[in-house]
Amino acid sequence: MLFRSILAVLLITLVAVGSAFGHQGEMAFMFQFPDNLVPELDGDMSDWDIVSDVYKIKGETMFNQFGAPMDLSDFNAWLVWAYNITENKAYFGAWIADDAINNTEKWSTTTDWDHTGGKFRGFDQGDEFEARWASAQAQRYDLAAPTFSSSGYYTRIITGTKAWAGESPYLEWGGQYLRGAPDTFEPAEMFGEFSIVPFDDIHPDGPDASIMHQFQEGEIVGIEVNWGDKDADPGSYDDAYWSGFGGEGASADADKFGDYLLAPVETGLPTAVEASTWGHVKASFK
Numbered sequence: 001m002l003f004r005s006i007l008a009v010l011l012i013t014l015v016a017v018g019s020a021f022g023h024q025g026e027m028a029f030m031f032q033f034p035d036n037l038v039p040e041l042d043g044d045m046s047d048w049d050i051v052s053d054v055y056k057i058k059g060e061t062m063f064n065q066f067g068a069p070m071d072l073s074d075f076n077a078w079l080v081w082a083y084n085i086t087e088n089k090a091y092f093g094a095w096i097a098d099d100a101i102n103n104t105e106k107w108s109t110t111t112d113w114d115h116t117g118g119k120f121r122g123f124d125q126g127d128e129f130e131a132r133w134a135s136a137q138a139q140r141y142d143l144a145a146p147t148f149s150s151s152g153y154y155t156r157i158i159t160g161t162k163a164w165a166g167e168s169p170y171l172e173w174g175g176q177y178l179r180g181a182p183d184t185f186e187p188a189e190m191f192g193e194f195s196i197v198p199f200d201d202i203h204p205d206g207p208d209a210s211i212m213h214q215f216q217e218g219e220i221v222g223i224e225v226n227w228g229d230k231d232a233d234p235g236s237y238d239d240a241y242w243s244g245f246g247g248e249g250a251s252a253d254a255d256k257f258g259d260y261l262l263a264p265v266e267t268g269l270p271t272a273v274e275a276s277t278w279g280h281v282k283a284s285f286k
Contacts, residue, residue, distance in 0.1 A: 064243070075097070135157055175190060200212070
């Protein structure tokens with residue numbers, strides 16, 4: 001039923017969007033959390049157990065833009081993008097295993113919710129132009145929770161003029177170390193989960209001057225995400241950025257992002273009563 005539902009939405013979407021589809025010639029899917037199963041951002045991975053593998057981008061399929069071969073003993077991960085229509089938020093969940101964690105490693109993600117593409121940073125048209133338009137119509141975020149920083153957890157949007165959009169309630173997070181500790185260059189395993197309020201235009205003057213994006217089932221959005229794996233002795237592959245499937249240059253050009261279809265709600269998910277019961281079970285272990 002899952003693949004039939006996604007295929008039906010995909011076929012309808014292809015007819016509707018035509019040539020706007022497929023910046024990278026690939027398609028991933030954003031899982032739709034129903035209202036009763038939206039994840040609690042507490043670092044508990046069990047909220048994501050309902051997400052099937054079709055939505056997961058896994059370490060063995062990720063690639064390094066500098067040509068480093070994948071070694072799952074050095075770095076391994078899975079990541080999922082999801083959304084909820086009622087709350088109008090995107091959700092990002094990721095598990096990471098790293099052989100040598102330090103305080104500079106993080107997820108960097110870039111988002112283009114209206115899928116218009118184009119350059120969004122480094123315009124070379126002066127400071128005033130950059131302050132207004134950098135990370136405005138597409139955005140780059142650093143998601144360093146639950147890593148890893150000796151100064152504590154942080155998230156941010158990459159432009160100082162729009163810092164408000166990288167803070168609560170517009171960007172929120174939770175996470176935990178499953179083993180290891182930050183800034184040790186020792187093996188570590190961790191899980192992080194984030195929510196992002198989507199915008200089609202982020203203005204330096206704040207949310208009232210900005211344009212929020214409204215998620216719709218079946219639409220296509222642009223996303224890239226990568227993990228900066230910076231080992232103590234990285235050899236010839238310094239700053240190994242492991243990417244989902246966006247193209248080189250995605251840090252400044254939304255045409256290089258991957259394409260994600262906003263999937264329908266899956267059938268067979270827990271009911272409101274079942275979800276409520278599970279919530280009480282989770283709470284009893286806190």
